[in-house]
Amino acid sequence: MVVITSRSELTGLVCADGARPLSLDVLTIAEARQLLATRLGATRLTAEPAAAAELIALCARLPLALAVTAARAAAHPRFPLAALAAELRDARARIDALTTGEDATDLSAVFSWSYRQLSPDTARMFRLLGLHPGPDITDAAAASLAGLPRPDARRLLLELTRGHLLAEPAPGRYALHDLLRAYAAGQAAAADDEKTRQAAVGRMLDHYLHTAYAATLLLKPSREPTVLTPPCPGVTPEFHADHQEALDWFEAEHRVLLAAVALAAETGFDACAWQLPLAMADFLERRGHWQESAAIQRIALAAATRLGDIAGRAMASRALGTACAWLTDYDQARAQMTDSLGLYRKLGDLNGQARVHQSLAWAAGLSGRHGDALGHAEQALDLFRAVGNRSGQAAALNVLGYGHAMLGEPQRARPFCRQALALNQELGLHRGEEAHAWDSLGYVERQLGRHGDAADCYQNALSLFRELGDRFNEAEILTHLGDARHAGNDQQQARDAWHQALEILDDLHHRDADQVRLRLERLGTDSRADLADRRMT
Numbered sequence: 001m002v003v004i005t006s007r008s009e010l011t012g013l014v015c016a017d018g019a020r021p022l023s024l025d026v027l028t029i030a031e032a033r034q035l036l037a038t039r040l041g042a043t044r045l046t047a048e049p050a051a052a053a054e055l056i057a058l059c060a061r062l063p064l065a066l067a068v069t070a071a072r073a074a075a076h077p078r079f080p081l082a083a084l085a086a087e088l089r090d091a092r093a094r095i096d097a098l099t100t101g102e103d104a105t106d107l108s109a110v111f112s113w114s115y116r117q118l119s120p121d122t123a124r125m126f127r128l129l130g131l132h133p134g135p136d137i138t139d140a141a142a143a144s145l146a147g148l149p150r151p152d153a154r155r156l157l158l159e160l161t162r163g164h165l166l167a168e169p170a171p172g173r174y175a176l177h178d179l180l181r182a183y184a185a186g187q188a189a190a191a192d193d194e195k196t197r198q199a200a201v202g203r204m205l206d207h208y209l210h211t212a213y214a215a216t217l218l219l220k221p222s223r224e225p226t227v228l229t230p231p232c233p234g235v236t237p238e239f240h241a242d243h244q245e246a247l248d249w250f251e252a253e254h255r256v257l258l259a260a261v262a263l264a265a266e267t268g269f270d271a272c273a274w275q276l277p278l279a280m281a282d283f284l285e286r287r288g289h290w291q292e293s294a295a296i297q298r299i300a301l302a303a304a305t306r307l308g309d310i311a312g313r314a315m316a317s318r319a320l321g322t323a324c325a326w327l328t329d330y331d332q333a334r335a336q337m338t339d340s341l342g343l344y345r346k347l348g349d350l351n352g353q354a355r356v357h358q359s360l361a362w363a364a365g366l367s368g369r370h371g372d373a374l375g376h377a378e379q380a381l382d383l384f385r386a387v388g389n390r391s392g393q394a395a396a397l398n399v400l401g402y403g404h405a406m407l408g409e410p411q412r413a414r415p416f417c418r419q420a421l422a423l424n425q426e427l428g429l430h431r432g433e434e435a436h437a438w439d440s441l442g443y444v445e446r447q448l449g450r451h452g453d454a455a456d457c458y459q460n461a462l463s464l465f466r467e468l469g470d471r472f473n474e475a476e477i478l479t480h481l482g483d484a485r486h487a488g489n490d491q492q493q494a495r496d497a498w499h500q501a502l503e504i505l506d507d508l509h510h511r512d513a514d515q516v517r518l519r520l521e522r523l524g525t526d527s528r529a530d531l532a533d534r535r536m537t
Contacts, residue, residue, distance in 0.1 A: 009162040026061040026177065029053075035063065039070035044081070051081035058088040059098075060177035064110060068098045095182050111183045114165050125156040126165055127191060128200050129176055130184025133259035136175040140238050141256075144207035145200055147234030173252070201263070203235050205272045208253070208260045210237035212279035215246035219468075220282045222391040222430045224315060224355055226275055247469045250283040261296045265303055273303035274312045281319050285326070286470040288508040294323035311352075314343035318356055325363040328511070333363045354383035354392055361399045365406065374403040394423035395433050402440040410447040417441040432473075435464035439477060442484065451488035458484060475504035479516055486523070495523055 004010065004019070013019045027035065036052060037045050045052040059065035073084055088094050095108050118126060128145050129137065137145070143153035157174050160166035167175050176184060188197055210231050216223065218240060231237060240246045250257075257280055264273040277293075277300040284293040297320035304312030321336030337360050344352035361376035377399040384392035401416030421437040424430065442457030458481040465474040482497035498520050505513035 009164075011162070027063060027066070029056060029061065032056040032059070032061045032066055035066050036070055039067070040073055044073075048081040051085050054085040055081060055088070058085060058094065058178070060179045062177070062179060065098050065179060094179060095186060098179075108183065108186075111165075111180065114163055115183075115187065117163065118159070118165075122156045122159045123187075125153070126160055126184050127188035128184075129160075129166070129174075130181050130186070130188050131197060131201055132176075132181075132204060133256070133263045134176070134178075134181060135255055135259070136169065136173045137256070138172055139174070140236065141204060141207050142174070144235045144237075145204040147200070147203055150236065198267070199232075201267055202269060203232050205260060205264050205269050205276075206231040206235045207237055208257060209272050209276050209279065210235070211239075211249070212253075212257060212276060214239050215249050216279045216282050218243050218246035219250075219286075220430055220432065222433070223282065224352070226278055226315070228275060229271070243468070247283070247286075250280070251287075254283075254287075254289075258292060258296065261299055265299050270303040270307050271309075274300035274307075274309070274316050276300075278315055278319055281322070285322070286468065286472070288472040288510060290323050290326040294320060294327060297323055310343050310347055311349075314340045314347065314349075314352060314356075317343065318359055321363065322359055325359075325366055328367075330363060330367040334360070337363065350383050351387045351389055351392070354380045354387065354389065354396075357383065358392065358395055358399065361396070361403070365399065365403060370403050370406040374400060374407075377403060390423060391427055391430060391433065394420050394427065394437070397423065398433070398437045398440050401437075402443065405440065405444050405447060408447075410444045413444045414441070414448075417444055431464045432468055432470065435461040435468070435470075435473065435477075438464070439473075439480065442480060446480075446484050446487060451484050454484040455481060455488065471504055472508060472510065475501045475508070475510070475512070478504070479512070479519075482516075482519065486519075491523060495520065498523070 004013070009021065009023075010019065014021050033045065033052065033056060036055070055069055056066070059069055069084065069088070073079065073081065076084075088098075099108060115123065115126065125142070125146055129142070132141075132145060139154040139157055140150055142157055143150040146153055146156075148156075157166060161168050161174065165176075165180060167177070169175050192200075210228065213226065213228060214237065238249065240249055257276065261273060261276050261280075264270070264276060277296040280296065281293060284290070297316055300316040301313060301320055304316050317336045317340035321333045321340065324330075324336060325333035337356055341353060341356040341360070344356060357376045357380035361373045361380060364370070364373035364376060377396050381393060381396035381400065384390075384396055397416050398420035401413045401418075401420060404410075404413035404416065417437060417440045421434065421441060424434040424437055438457045438461035442454045442461065445451075445457060446454035458477055462474065462477045462481060465477055478497045478501035482494040482501065485491075485494035485497060498516050502513055502516045502520065505516060
């Protein structure tokens with residue numbers, strides 16, 4: 001038997017001679033820990049478990065990087081592992097920290113052996129990938145990053161993959177571990193001037209911005225429009241056929257987009273730094289990622305402020321207020337939305353003012369201030385009518401109906417809810433608003449004691465939210481459906497609905513999970529009491 005090792009995949013050898021390929025990945029966490037324990041002793045690792053785990057992560061589980069780190073730790077037995085981890089936290093300095101001065105064990109030298117074998121075009125692609133914030137990239141985004149047609153970019157990525165300078169952890173998604181990304185960025189700094197690097201970053205950010213904006217219009221066609229400048233030359237945004245494709249794209253690119261927002265702010269692309277968070281807002285809200293939404297909307301607001309963009313500040317303040325309301329920080333939500341309203345008034349933008357009043361109405365209702373909610377909803381409805389925004393009118397009518405229902409006025413609420421539902425169905429623009437209208441009408445029917453009709457309304461809302469991939473609202477509707485079933489004395493269906501809601505809310509780490517859990521506990525107690533009563537009789 002013969003074992004042949006190579007940094008390349010040796011596809012020809014596999015094809016022509018039937019060789020059996022065996023690709024070696026980085027070490028597992030357990031293997032990496034064992035390597036460190038063998039060289040440093042298990043006691044030292046046990047004494048600082050968090051620092052040991054951080055060292056493993058910072059070394060990207062590469063055997064050579066771990067060996068160099070272990071050698072440094074062994075040479076300084078009194079140094080805490082936490083101090084060694086601190087030296088490696090700066091990605092740009094990490095490669096230098098892992099230098100030994102000997103080519104065979106010098107991480108940078110070892111990387112260079114593979115890098116020098118690349119063709120000029122492939123080497124350029126590798127360097128540019130070092131500018132990407134990670135964690136992974138598609139061939140479409142890489143094409144825009146390099147300013148190349150997509151087939152050419154795919155060919156270069158495959159060459160890097162065959163040379164093991166790039167991994168393909170999922171079909172069509174390519175990743176550099178942190179140490180290779182740091183090495184690639186260092187090569188870019190050495191070989192490409194600042195203007196070239198900035199142009200590449202700009203193309204990449206343009207790709208994500210224009211693709212995200214097109215995708216969010218499929219998620220919510222009635223959203224507030226954002227005027228984008230045309231993409232840079234060499235950028236080819238992705239476009240999706242339907243709502244589901246757009247949702248899948250956001251799901252796949254979620255972590256990349258968060259990193260892109262931070263990169264845009266760090267590198268001076270302030271227009272992208274406020275526009276990209278707005279394009280992500282609807283997706284993050286549907287998935288219940290409110291902390292992330294608040295964080296990037298703060299970046300957006302700061303970027304729009306630096307640019308002196310009043311419209312950008314108005315949109316970012318409203319979006320930040322919405323995220324704060326979801327996080328139950330109602331004072332901050334109201335403050336941000338009030339700032340947004342003032343900016344829209346300064347611009348003379350009636351449609352923007354209407355949207356903020358609608359947001360203020362929603363936030364007031366969420367915090368239990370239903371009288372205030374009605375006041376803002378009435379102002380929103382008047383403004384939407386003045387500018388002829390019918391989808392906005394439908395949303396405002398729904399808030400009016402729900403507000404009256406929450407104030408114990410179901411007979412007054414029902415006409416508003418029915419108008420909202422009919423208008424949303426006529427427009428057919430935003431299934432989410434139709435779902436909210438069904439939810440409000442279900443609550444009204446439940447107040448009127450029509451529990452079967454209420455359950456039917458909730459089932460309609462549930463189908464729509466599931467179609468939209470809106471997990472939080474799916475959980476909320478399941479909770480309401482369980483309430484209607486419980487009131488209608490259908491305890492098994494109530495239990496089923498609440499269990500489904502609890503599973504989603506627990507997954508989202510949402511505070512409402514405790515309320516649903518309490519419903520199930522009470523239902524179990526009531527069921528046991530009923531059984532005991534029947535046995536007594």
